[in-house]
Amino acid sequence: MQKSTVLLIFFAVLALYFPFAAQSADIGASSSGTAILTSDHKFSPEEDRLSEVRRQIIASYQPAPKNSSVLLSRSSETKKKPVRIVRIADSSLRKKLSARSAIVIDAGTGEEIYSHNPDRPGQPASTIKVLTSLIAIDYLKNNSLVPVSRRAASMPRSKIYISKDKSYYANDLINAVLLASANDASVALAEKIGGTESGFAKMMTRKANELGAQQTICKTASGLTAKGQQTTARDLAMIFGEAMKHEEFAQRIKLPKARTSYGKTLRSHNKALWQIAGAQGGKTGYTWAAKQTYVGKFKRNGKEIIVAILGSRNMWNDIAKLVDYGFSKKQQLQIAGPEDNKTKTTGDSSSLTSALVVLSDNKKTEKL
Secondary structure (H helix, E strand, C coil): CHHHHHHHHHHHHHHHHHHHHHHHHHHHHHHCCCCCCCCCCCCHHHHHHHHHHHHHHHHCECCCCCCCCCCECCCCCCCCCCCCCCCCCCHHHHHHCCCCEEEEEECCCCCEEEEECCCCCECCHHHHHHHHHHHHHHHCCCCCEEECCHHHHCCCCCCCCCCCCCEEEHHHHHHHHHCCCCHHHHHHHHHHHHCCHHHHHHHHHHHHHHCCCCCCECCCCCCCCCCCCEECHHHHHHHHHHHCCCHHHHHHHCCCEEECCCCCEEECCCCHHHHCCCEEEEEEEEECCCEEEEEEEEEECCEEEEEEEEEECCHHHHHHHHHHHHHHHHHHHHHHCCCCCCCCCCCCCCCCCCCCCCCCCCCCCCCC
16 A cells, blocks of 8 residues: 555656656757747748749850750859860770880870880881981982992892892882882992991981981991991881871882882781771881881871880780770860860872882982
């Protein structure tokens, strides 16, 4: 009985205490400045403010012409951010290349698109014949007769086996240098123009320097390994870019084959002409010291690039990857900033009407 009485008194006290505590809490909250919201969704002042912001945003849009993008207009006081060119990571490409050094440049602007070790000196091998033929084209008429010395005839392969003590048309020998990479023809032309091969090599070095290739030193007309002879991937690209501006050089270097005046067929060593889309011309090279070397120009969809490599062990694979990468990157850079990445291009050259071509004679400004 006593326990029941005690429990009744305890519950009665609790019933009296809690309403009072709740009321005290409400009063305390009010006095501390805390707002207790009751929700009947009545936010008229706030809703009016947000509606005004929405109206301002909608008013900032300009009517767009039919089938065009809708642009949000900005105040003239708003600072415009400069266009950022998106740089594409090329570390993964480097791992796929065997070349010791390589470069890809825009043929029109000279802008570098890709490179690794582009200024590392190395033996050029037969890519240096670009200078040999370029000088010969400028100095000799196509029908100039070039005598062949015992030394020229004894040059190692590659060669077209010209005979000592005989003379050949300059036109035939220039094509032999560019297409068949003939060492014997290179030395014969060098001796005709420079008196000696070493004298001609000095002319080649001066020509390279004139074209902007400051790290190129020539010791031979053929590119056969010689102490002190060197070039770089960057220099090769620069030399070839300038050479391709020479109309006659560009016409010769793009031929897959040509026939000499005495009936011999000269076939190009540049497999890129029929293996890689957009090939405009190029020069290959190989010696044990230099390994595989190459420089060439490519054109796709109005865009032109020049690729140069030194010290390659898998040349055609390297070239194919660099060409694809170069055009892909140019496309992405154009999308990222079209105004900052305009490419100068030259018109398409006409297609060959015949695989076998004998170039016509043209007068030169200097004659021998």
